[in-house]
Every structure is written in C-alpha cells, then in structure tokens.
Amino acid sequence: MEHKPVNYGTYLALEKILDAQQPESDKPGNTHAHDEMLFIIIHQAYELWFKQIMTEVDSVKNIMSKPEVNDNAGDLQTIVHRLKRVVTIFQVLVHQVDILETMTAMDFLDFRDLLSPASGFQSWQFKIIEAKLGLRFEKRHGQEYYISQLANREIEMIKSVESEQSVLQLLNGWLERMPAMSDNEAWPVLEPIDQHSFWSAYEEIYYNGLSKGETENAKAFRKIFYGENDSDLQRSLSPKACRSALFIMLYRGYPLMELPFRLMEVLMEIDNQMGSWRFRHINMVRRMIGSRVGTGGSTGAGYLQGAMEKHYIFKELTQLSSFLIDRKRLPALPKSLTEKWGYKL
Numbered sequence: 001m002e003h004k005p006v007n008y009g010t011y012l013a014l015e016k017i018l019d020a021q022q023p024e025s026d027k028p029g030n031t032h033a034h035d036e037m038l039f040i041i042i043h044q045a046y047e048l049w050f051k052q053i054m055t056e057v058d059s060v061k062n063i064m065s066k067p068e069v070n071d072n073a074g075d076l077q078t079i080v081h082r083l084k085r086v087v088t089i090f091q092v093l094v095h096q097v098d099i100l101e102t103m104t105a106m107d108f109l110d111f112r113d114l115l116s117p118a119s120g121f122q123s124w125q126f127k128i129i130e131a132k133l134g135l136r137f138e139k140r141h142g143q144e145y146y147i148s149q150l151a152n153r154e155i156e157m158i159k160s161v162e163s164e165q166s167v168l169q170l171l172n173g174w175l176e177r178m179p180a181m182s183d184n185e186a187w188p189v190l191e192p193i194d195q196h197s198f199w200s201a202y203e204e205i206y207y208n209g210l211s212k213g214e215t216e217n218a219k220a221f222r223k224i225f226y227g228e229n230d231s232d233l234q235r236s237l238s239p240k241a242c243r244s245a246l247f248i249m250l251y252r253g254y255p256l257m258e259l260p261f262r263l264m265e266v267l268m269e270i271d272n273q274m275g276s277w278r279f280r281h282i283n284m285v286r287r288m289i290g291s292r293v294g295t296g297g298s299t300g301a302g303y304l305q306g307a308m309e310k311h312y313i314f315k316e317l318t319q320l321s322s323f324l325i326d327r328k329r330l331p332a333l334p335k336s337l338t339e340k341w342g343y344k345l
C-alpha cells in the first residue's frame with residue numbers, strides 16, 4: 001500500500017491546537033487582558049503533559065497486572081523506565097510554574113473574574129492521575145468538593161479508575177509475591193513470622209539500635225511488619241509487602257535487588273515531584289490571590305495546603321526508612337540464597 005506523505009501541521013493537528021486559545025477578555029464587551037493568553041497556554045501545556053503521564057501510567061499498570069511480572073527480563077525494566085519518564089515530566093511541570101509566575105497579581109486580576117466558576121478542580125485528568133497511582137476517595141482532603149464541579153461523564157471516568165487496581169495496589173501484590181523470604185532452604189524457621197530466622201534476628205538488631213526517645217518505633221515495627229494490633233484499616237501496603245520492601249531496601253547491593261529497589265525509588269520520587277508541584281502551586285496561589293477563596297469554591301490556599309499534606313500516595317514506602325539499620329549491622333544472608341541470586345562465594 002502506498003504511504004501517504006505526512007504533513008507536519010496535519011500530523012500534529014496544529015490547526016486545531018493553535019485555534020484552541022480563546023481568551024474570555026477578547027470576547028465582545030470585555031477588555032483585552034494581555035496575560036490571559038499565557039494563562040491559557042500554560043494550562044493547555046499542563047493538560048497535554050497530564051495526558052502523556054496517563055499514557056505512561058496506564059502502560060505500567062498493564063504490565064504490573066500480569067499474573068507474573070518478569071523481574072529478570074524486560075518487564076521490570078520497562079516499568080522503571082516509563083515511571084522515570086513520569087518523574088521527568090513532573091520536574092518540567094514544577095518548573096513551568098516559573099513561567100506563570102511572570103504574571104503579577106494585578107495582571108491576573110485583569111481577567112480573573114471572567115473565569116468564574118472555572119477552576120483547577122475541573123481538571124479531571126489530574127484527579128485521574130492521582131487515582132491511577134493510588135489515591136483513594138477515602139483518603140482525599142476536601143471530599144466535599146472533590147467532584148462537585150465535574151460533569152457526570154467526568155465523574156464516571158474518575159469512579160471507574162478508582163475501581164481499578166491502582167499502581168499502589170499492584171505494587172502491594174508484586175511485593176507480596178517476592179519469593180526470597182519464603183525460601184525454605186535459606187531460612188530454617190519461616191513461621192510464625194516474628195520467629196522467622198531473618199525477622200527475629202533483624203528485629204533484635206533494630207531494637208538494640210533505637211535511642212531512648214524512639215521506643216514507640218518498636219511497637220510500630222510489629223504493627224507494620226507483623227500486623228500486630230493493626231486497627232489502621234487505611235493502610236495500603238500489607239505487612240508481607242512491607243517486609244519485602246524493607247528487605248529490598250536493605251539488600252539493594254545485590255544486583256537482583258537493584259531493579260526492585262529502583263522501582264520503589266521512582267515511585268517515591270513521583271510523590272516527591274507531585275509534592276513539589278503542589279507546594280509551588282500553593283505559593284503561586286498565595287501570591288496571586290492571597291487569602292481569597294478559589295473560583296472552585298474551596299478555601300483556596302488553605303484547601304491546597306491540606307491536600308499537599310494528605311495526598312502523598314507512596315508515603316508508606318517512604319516511612320520504611322524509620323526501620324532501616326546501618327550496613328555494618330546487616331545480618332549476612334544465607335549462602336543458599338545468595339548462590340541462587342548468582343553468587344558463588
């Protein structure tokens with residue numbers, strides 16, 4: 001079949017895209033506001049990047065949904081690679097705030113009232129990204145207005161994503177399947193879990209290293225890794241998954257643990273970048289509208305501050321740092337295990 005020549009402008013649908021900036025201030029009866037074009041283009045650029053992020057996260061979710069992710073072949077590498085791209089996009093999104101901040105509060109006031117009641121709350125793509133990664137409705141700050149401004153079709157899309165397995169849930173399943181801790185040959189005692197050859201030894205070393213003010217950490221250890229007295233139904237990572245995650249963090253020096261470690265790192269970095277974006281957004285909001293309420297009906301900067309604090313999606317991974325010990329005190333791993341990992345010592 002003959003290949004039709006591709007044209008730059010048609011391929012990129014430039015006609016549509018470049019005709020998609022329609023400032024309210026240029027409409028009949030209004031006064032032209034110079035900075036409104038910038039305001040529109042910035043938001044459009046964000047939404048395009050959100051679309052790319054969703055594409056990457058969807059592909060990652062597809063691979064992670066396979067009954068068995070191949071840790072030693074391309075699967076895990078592809079997951080990490082694509083999530084790193086998401087991180088890089090978020091870094092650009094954080095920096096993009098600089099451009100909008102060249103607009104002053106007075107420049108914004110030239111057209112702000114014309115935008116009401118439109119608001120960032122109506123960015124359904126942003127909410128879908130949060131949901132795909134793992135932010136559940138129950139954990140949202142400001143639930144009263146989380147979908148109040150959206151059209152039914154958009155609410156349905158978000159609800160449907162919330163009913164799917166999120167990256168966080170898929171991570172939990174993948175961590176739970178990690179075989180190293182249930183290897184009979186390596187560990188003479190596997191159960192009960194606090195008697196497991198590795199965990200009982202590790203727990204003791206960890207306790208001995210705690211300072212006076214850290215005694216609560218001992219209880220937290222048993223709750224997080226053994227599920228003891230765990231009435232916190234809000235947790236997303238199971239004790240088994242947390243044990244694997246900590247084990248990977250501790251032994252990432254082994255090449256087999258390197259990619260799993262990078263997967264956890266890249267997820268924590270996504271949280272980090274999203275947090276940075278929220279922080280920059282809040283500062284920008286304060287600078288532009290001070291303590292005025294948002295066009296979306298929220299308290300404005302106050303709401304955003306709450307969302308920033310509450311919406312860290314992979315915080316249960318980050319919190320595991322409290323349970324690390326220094327390298328020189330790490331229990332040596334059984335030879336049978338390291339040999340299986342390719343070490344003939």
Ligand code: HEM
Pocket residue numbers: 042043046047100108119120121123126281284285288289293294295296297298299300301303304307
């Ligand atoms: C002059 C600049 C901006 C101001 C004053 C501003 C203000 C606000 C305010 C007050 C809210 C809280 C919701 C409300 O009541 O309206 C909000 C939410 C939001 N804004 Fe902005 N914003 C600005 C720029 C941007 C940009 C460039 C983006 C890029 C996409 C953005 C995306 C969002 C999103 C996604 C939310 C929802 C956040 C959440 O639900 O946690 N905003 N914005």
